[in-house]
Amino acid sequence: MAALGRAGGIGPPRIGGSRGSSPWASTGWRWLILVLASVYFLIPLIAALRFAGISSFGSVISQSGFTSSLALSVRLAVITTIITIALILPTTVYVHLRLPKLRRLLEGITILPIVIPPVVLIVGVLQIAPGFLKSTEYLLALVYVILAMPFAYRAIDAGLRALDLKTITEAASSLGAGWITTLWRVILPNLRTALLSATVLTVALVLGEFTIASLDLYQTFPVWIYVNSQTSGQVSVAASLLALFVTWLFLMAITVIGTRQSRKTGGGSVTLFTVARQETRGD
Amino acid sequence: MDQTVAAPGSLADPGALGALGSGGAAASGPPGRLTVPRALRGLRRALGVVPFGVYVTLFLLLPMIAVAIGAFRNSSTGSFTLSNVKTATHGVYLHGFEQSIVLSVITSILPGIFGLLIAYAIFTAKRGTVLRQVVVTASGVFANFGGVPLAFLFIATLGSSGLATKWLIDIGFDPYAHGFSLYSLAGVVVVYMYFQIPLMVLVILPALEGLRPAWREAAENLGARSWDYWRFVGGPVLLPSFLGCVLLLFGSALSAYATAEALTNGTIPLTSIQIGSFLNGNVIAGQENVGKALGLGMVVIIAVAMMLYVALQRRAAKWLR
Numbered sequence: 001m002a003a004l005g006r007a008g009g010i011g012p013p014r015i016g017g018s019r020g021s022s023p024w025a026s027t028g029w030r031w032l033i034l035v036l037a038s039v040y041f042l043i044p045l046i047a048a049l050r051f052a053g054i055s056s057f058g059s060v061i062s063q064s065g066f067t068s069s070l071a072l073s074v075r076l077a078v079i080t081t082i083i084t085i086a087l088i089l090p091t092t093v094y095v096h097l098r099l100p101k102l103r104r105l106l107e108g109i110t111i112l113p114i115v116i117p118p119v120v121l122i123v124g125v126l127q128i129a130p131g132f133l134k135s136t137e138y139l140l141a142l143v144y145v146i147l148a149m150p151f152a153y154r155a156i157d158a159g160l161r162a163l164d165l166k167t168i169t170e171a172a173s174s175l176g177a178g179w180i181t182t183l184w185r186v187i188l189p190n191l192r193t194a195l196l197s198a199t200v201l202t203v204a205l206v207l208g209e210f211t212i213a214s215l216d217l218y219q220t221f222p223v224w225i226y227v228n229s230q231t232s233g234q235v236s237v238a239a240s241l242l243a244l245f246v247t248w249l250f251l252m253a254i255t256v257i258g259t260r261q262s263r264k265t266g267g268g269s270v271t272l273f274t275v276a277r278q279e280t281r282g283d
Numbered sequence: 284m285d286q287t288v289a290a291p292g293s294l295a296d297p298g299a300l301g302a303l304g305s306g307g308a309a310a311s312g313p314p315g316r317l318t319v320p321r322a323l324r325g326l327r328r329a330l331g332v333v334p335f336g337v338y339v340t341l342f343l344l345l346p347m348i349a350v351a352i353g354a355f356r357n358s359s360t361g362s363f364t365l366s367n368v369k370t371a372t373h374g375v376y377l378h379g380f381e382q383s384i385v386l387s388v389i390t391s392i393l394p395g396i397f398g399l400l401i402a403y404a405i406f407t408a409k410r411g412t413v414l415r416q417v418v419v420t421a422s423g424v425f426a427n428f429g430g431v432p433l434a435f436l437f438i439a440t441l442g443s444s445g446l447a448t449k450w451l452i453d454i455g456f457d458p459y460a461h462g463f464s465l466y467s468l469a470g471v472v473v474v475y476m477y478f479q480i481p482l483m484v485l486v487i488l489p490a491l492e493g494l495r496p497a498w499r500e501a502a503e504n505l506g507a508r509s510w511d512y513w514r515f516v517g518g519p520v521l522l523p524s525f526l527g528c529v530l531l532l533f534g535s536a537l538s539a540y541a542t543a544e545a546l547t548n549g550t551i552p553l554t555s556i557q558i559g560s561f562l563n564g565n566v567i568a569g570q571e572n573v574g575k576a577l578g579l580g581m582v583v584i585i586a587v588a589m590m591l592y593v594a595l596q597r598r599a600a601k602w603l604r
Contacts, residue, residue, distance in 0.1 A: 043447055114535060116538065210541040211541050225432060
């Protein structure tokens with residue numbers, strides 16, 4: 001409730017309220033854009049739903065390999081998220097605090113995975129990876145960390161920018177807090193929203209990744225859909241919809257839980273990439 | 284692991300904290316620290332980024348170097364050769380590069396604009412509303428949606444007997460009679476927008492968050508109309524981020540593989556698909572390393588695009604001043 005009240009009170013001025021342009025015109029374009037977008041994004045879903053038919057959803061779950069591939073994907077998502085956060089969070093905080101000159105470099109490095117084609121990356125990884133790594137499915141998680149880096153870094157970086165990091169660390173240190181205490185009890189709670197965004201993006205990425213998994217010959221959920229698509233068109237369209245739906249549910253769950261958590265502690269609502277903290281800084 | 288703990292440990296040092304600012308490190312430290320040579324201190328400072336550096340080297344840099352070296356190696360003898368690169372820049376492969384670039388340019392600029400508009404629409408909608416939550420979460424899902432499932436969705440929609448195709452025919456417009464095909468470049472463009480637009484929404488939102496409401500209020504108090512605000516305040520502030528995001532979309536479109544592969548069964552000549560076919564083992568003997576040369580080519584294209592971006596951003600930065 002507190003969060004809602006604040007949202008209403010301090011939000012940025014609405015375009016509708018601006019002088020010089022009619023409020024109708026500016027509200028109008030917003031709705032036009034959103035309607036166009038929902039048409040483009042919803043029609044394929046409806047078409048697929050009609051093509052698959054309700055009955056084929058039941059048979060998806062009973063297909064062989066459904067549970068094991070879904071379990072593999074979820075397992076990879078968890079491992080990837082843990083490694084990504086453990087790697088990116090301390091590094092980003094450290095660079096923000098002590099090596100601000102490296103920020104541009106870090107930004108440059110973390111953008112690489114999104115511009116380097118996964119196809120090319122996996123060619124290289126398979127060439128240099130030692131045998132013990134190649135024979136385990138966890139190699140996938142290690143490569144996914146690289147793929148998740150751009151999103152995780154940007155989410156955390158945005159969160160850090162919204163904080164007056166220097167002031168709060170100095171305050172913490174003047175109160176006698178060491179580095180670990182500062183990171184754990186001062187910075188981390190302030191970054192909850194950003195961390196949640198990073199998690200959501202990483203999980204979505206892992207659950208949807210096809211290229212690397214298929215070329216590394218592991219049957220994650222997306223690969224299973226592909227392999228299974230040879231048998232029945234309807235069932236595989238149903239499975240595609242189900243994949244989308246499962247990912248969505250998963251993300252919604254994380255977001256809702258995160259929002260509830262942060263409301264308890266007085267934070268703003270949780271959305272991906274949100275830098276809501278800047279509003280609550282004065283609290 | 285040791286380094287992560289050791290290096291930041293110095294942060295708890297009050298002297299080090301004083302040096303946190305823009306760089307006058309030596310002056311503000313306690314006297315004892317002045318004896319430590321500068322280079323050594325720089326090194327010690329850099330230890331905090333070592334775990335990250337090692338990880339990126341192992342799983343990003345070394346693989347890329349392996350690809351680059353492979354591109355210049357004869358696949359059977361291992362000796363130096365230029366023939367892979369030569370093959371990769373001629374005939375079907377050159378055509379592949381052309382098509383890939385055309386596709387990536389279109390599917391970075393169009394989604395870039397639409398994505399910005401959508402992001403702005405939900406950004407200006409009231410905070411904490413269901414709309415915002417749904418759009419952003421949906422973007423997270425759709426931005427990572429691709430490959431076979433996405434291809435299936437669009438075949439059911441815009442395939443020759445898809446739902447939307449039927450609707451269009453019903454209102455008297457048969458797209459397939461007007462040269463459109465889902466399995467051509469135009470079709471791939473339509474499909475790519477499905478993950479490119481959400482990606483744009485996700486990456487441009489933080490930049491929009493950076494637009495302080497106070498700036499708009501200040502501009503309005505000074506008598507600015509909406510257009511003036513965008514021309515002189517909002518636009519220049521957003522431009523560098525916007526360009527960066529479009530570059531990101533370009534890279535994402537260039538490297539997309541699974542969707543086009545599933546949609547066209549690999550018949551569309553795109554470089555990523557050609558590389559994939561090398562990995563799948565559809566290779567003429569002696570040409571195994573041409574795939575690596577193609578990979579190197581893609582990296583070069585990205586590098587050129589990034590240089591263009593840096594140049595544009597410099598100009599934008601000048602405009603900002």
